[in-house]
Amino acid sequence: MAEHPLLGGIEAGGTKFVCAVGTGPNDLRALARFPTTTPDETLSRVIDFFQKQPEPIAALGIGSFGPVDPDPASPTYGYITTTPKPGWAHTDVAGTLRRALNVPVAFDTDVNAAALGEHRWGAGRGLHTFVYLTIGTGIGGGAIVNGRRHHGHQHPEMGHLLIPRLPDDNRPGICPFHGDCLEGLASGPAIAARWGRPAPELPPSHPAWDQVAHYLALGLTNLILTLSPQRLILGGGVMHQTHLFPRLRQKVAACLNGYVTLPDLETFIVPPALGDRAGVLGALALAEEVLA
Amino acid sequence: MAEHPLLGGIEAGGTKFVCAVGTGPNDLRALARFPTTTPDETLSRVIDFFQKQPEPIAALGIGSFGPVDPDPASPTYGYITTTPKPGWAHTDVAGTLRRALNVPVAFDTDVNAAALGEHRWGAGRGLHTFVYLTIGTGIGGGAIVNGRRHHGHQHPEMGHLLIPRLPDDNRPGICPFHGDCLEGLASGPAIAARWGRPAPELPPSHPAWDQVAHYLALGLTNLILTLSPQRLILGGGVMHQTHLFPRLRQKVAACLNGYVTLPDLETFIVPPALGDRAGVLGALALAEEVLA
Ligand SMILES: Nc1ncnc2c1ncn2[C@@H]1O[C@H](COP(=O)(O)OP(=O)(O)O)[C@@H](O)[C@H]1O
Ligand SMILES: Nc1ncnc2c1ncn2[C@@H]1O[C@H](COP(=O)(O)OP(=O)(O)O)[C@@H](O)[C@H]1O
Ligand SMILES: [Zn+2]
Ligand SMILES: [Zn+2]
Numbered sequence: 001m002a003e004h005p006l007l008g009g010i011e012a013g014g015t016k017f018v019c020a021v022g023t024g025p026n027d028l029r030a031l032a033r034f035p036t037t038t039p040d041e042t043l044s045r046v047i048d049f050f051q052k053q054p055e056p057i058a059a060l061g062i063g064s065f066g067p068v069d070p071d072p073a074s075p076t077y078g079y080i081t082t083t084p085k086p087g088w089a090h091t092d093v094a095g096t097l098r099r100a101l102n103v104p105v106a107f108d109t110d111v112n113a114a115a116l117g118e119h120r121w122g123a124g125r126g127l128h129t130f131v132y133l134t135i136g137t138g139i140g141g142g143a144i145v146n147g148r149r150h151h152g153h154q155h156p157e158m159g160h161l162l163i164p165r166l167p168d169d170n171r172p173g174i175c176p177f178h179g180d181c182l183e184g185l186a187s188g189p190a191i192a193a194r195w196g197r198p199a200p201e202l203p204p205s206h207p208a209w210d211q212v213a214h215y216l217a218l219g220l221t222n223l224i225l226t227l228s229p230q231r232l233i234l235g236g237g238v239m240h241q242t243h244l245f246p247r248l249r250q251k252v253a254a255c256l257n258g259y260v261t262l263p264d265l266e267t268f269i270v271p272p273a274l275g276d277r278a279g280v281l282g283a284l285a286l287a288e289e290v291l292a
Numbered sequence: 293m294a295e296h297p298l299l300g301g302i303e304a305g306g307t308k309f310v311c312a313v314g315t316g317p318n319d320l321r322a323l324a325r326f327p328t329t330t331p332d333e334t335l336s337r338v339i340d341f342f343q344k345q346p347e348p349i350a351a352l353g354i355g356s357f358g359p360v361d362p363d364p365a366s367p368t369y370g371y372i373t374t375t376p377k378p379g380w381a382h383t384d385v386a387g388t389l390r391r392a393l394n395v396p397v398a399f400d401t402d403v404n405a406a407a408l409g410e411h412r413w414g415a416g417r418g419l420h421t422f423v424y425l426t427i428g429t430g431i432g433g434g435a436i437v438n439g440r441r442h443h444g445h446q447h448p449e450m451g452h453l454l455i456p457r458l459p460d461d462n463r464p465g466i467c468p469f470h471g472d473c474l475e476g477l478a479s480g481p482a483i484a485a486r487w488g489r490p491a492p493e494l495p496p497s498h499p500a501w502d503q504v505a506h507y508l509a510l511g512l513t514n515l516i517l518t519l520s521p522q523r524l525i526l527g528g529g530v531m532h533q534t535h536l537f538p539r540l541r542q543k544v545a546a547c548l549n550g551y552v553t554l555p556d557l558e559t560f561i562v563p564p565a566l567g568d569r570a571g572v573l574g575a576l577a578l579a580e581e582v583l584a
Contacts, residue, residue, distance in 0.1 A: 164472065178547075225453050
């Protein structure tokens with residue numbers, strides 16, 4: 001085994017699959033995106049991409065949309081399980097790729113992979129316990145707890161935390177499962193539904209953002225009260241609104257109201273150091289782990 | 293070292309200290325309760341209790357009310373830190389007892405100790421990830437995550453999760469820090485304040501209990517979404533109302549609305565197998581760990 005074996009990583013998303021070959025953020029040798037169509041078509045393109053590389057990969061990591069089975073001891077390890085996404089329920093993603101590419105495969109949720117990427121190369125370095133939350137089309141969270149990717153019984157679904165709606169907000173949240181959960185109130189589509197315009201078009205001075213910051217702060221507060229993380233790393237399209245970071249720091253402190261001791265707020269609530277590549281780089285880090 | 297060394301355990305509560313000597317639940321050789329007065333007086337009584345035992349203990353475990361410093365690497369390990377309880381802020385509980393009794397001392401939150409007790413001898417046996425929640429004068433939670441007592445940056449404060457108040461409930465929660473947090477809405481004193489009678493006096497048919505079950509279910513739902521525990525063990529005075537268990541199982545399932553896969557509900561939400569002794573027995577289990 002070479003000292004730095006070549007790794008493959010896949011961020012398997014509901015809209016697109018991002019594939020990478022390399023050994024880390026400073027040595028990315030290939031990067032490709034494929035739209036998420038049918039499992040057959042999508043996985044064939046992925047296999048083709050890795051097979052056409054000039055040098056073979058030694059291992060593959062996959063961070064996937066879910067729900068998934070991330071338990072290596074389970075017979076359905078590496079499956080996307082009960083997803084409502086048409087055609088994808090009960091798809092053996094990891095097994096299909098392992099058989100086609102004939103390399104060891106590591107598999108986890110997209111957000112746990114992103115958390116691992118940040119742990120290995122980004123804003124989570126040196127920490128034992130932190131959360132990575134993405135706020136985009138959906139809201140999802142992964143966690144490193146005591147230095148390990150956290151699963152529990154299945155895996156967390158932090159995006160669906162139940163939070164109180166603001167008294168002056170008469171529009172119920174849009175989550176089809178829960179209505180007023182975090183995703184139902186503060187995801188990109190929830191913001192668009194609430195204000196009648198796509199979230200990226202709302203200027204920083206728009207009242208939408210104070211409301212979004214309020215809901216996200218409630219969610220973060222509940223994560224803090226449950227996990228006591230050393231850091232909260234917030235990524236995803238909605239967090240491109242960087243003015244949200246100072247608002248969140250202020251509002252989280254206000255929600256907790258001095259009840260728990262927090263790290264310095266400036267370093268406590270931060271963007272991913274790997275930016276939008278946290279997920280796919282995390283998939284490389286997963287591949288690295290399987291060789292360790 | 294004897295194969296089953298004699299252990300000492302203390303459940304250090306805000307109203308009383310419970311002290312025990314033994315090797316486990318079936319071998320409790322002494323048990324005593326002292327009211328929590330000043331630190332000096334209370335700790336003197338505790339020291340006296342252990343010194344008067346016919347056989348010396350080999351190690352001492354302490355599960356304490358908080359907030360505490362549970363980090364063995366910290367200079368204030370074993371301290372009660374910023375508690376509002378008069379006289380107790382910045383009290384070196386573990387150090388005082390270690391010096392007086394001259395034995396190794398292990399220290400954690402009262403709820404982490406109870407979780408450990410249930411892990412060692414109770415309803416958490418064989419599980420890697422579960423939560424112990426006490427619903428009494430306050431609400432507090434401890435967790436075993438990946439087989440270890442969970443701390444994070446400081447320690448969780450699960451009792452203060454922010455949850456939505458019911459639309460027909462016009463009385464704000466009573467938590468002085470957060471108003472409508474779980475403790476502010478569903479602890480024993482919150483129930484008494486809301487209905488004008490002590491919680492133990494409200495019959496099972498009283499509408500209070502459906503409301504309490506609703507709030508507790510929201511809190512449990514948020515714990516599930518964040519930690520994905522294999523089990524939720526619920527203790528404390530309020531849970532002596534055993535009719536709450538079936539209500540909670542039903543309401544938690546309704547809150548999650550099929551979004552996550554749960555273990556069988558009957559074994560998922562359960563009382564502590566060690567009953568009200570989970571805390572003090574957990575302290576014995578802490579002592580056992582320090583000798584391992
Ligand atoms: N600059 C932006 N400001 C606000 N919202 C944004 C911005 N960029 C993307 N979004 C929103 O984020 C969502 C897409 O999230 P993203 O993390 O990019 O992808 P996904 O969650 O689908 O993987 C969309 O709802 C989009 O409107
Ligand atoms: N059988 C009961 N039914 C309802 N509430 C109870 C019952 N027993 C105790 N409580 C309430 O629980 C609280 C005491 O909780 P407990 O766990 O016994 O002690 P603490 O939390 O102080 O350690 C009080 O508010 C009390 O009214
Ligand atoms: Zn939801
Ligand atoms: Zn509170």
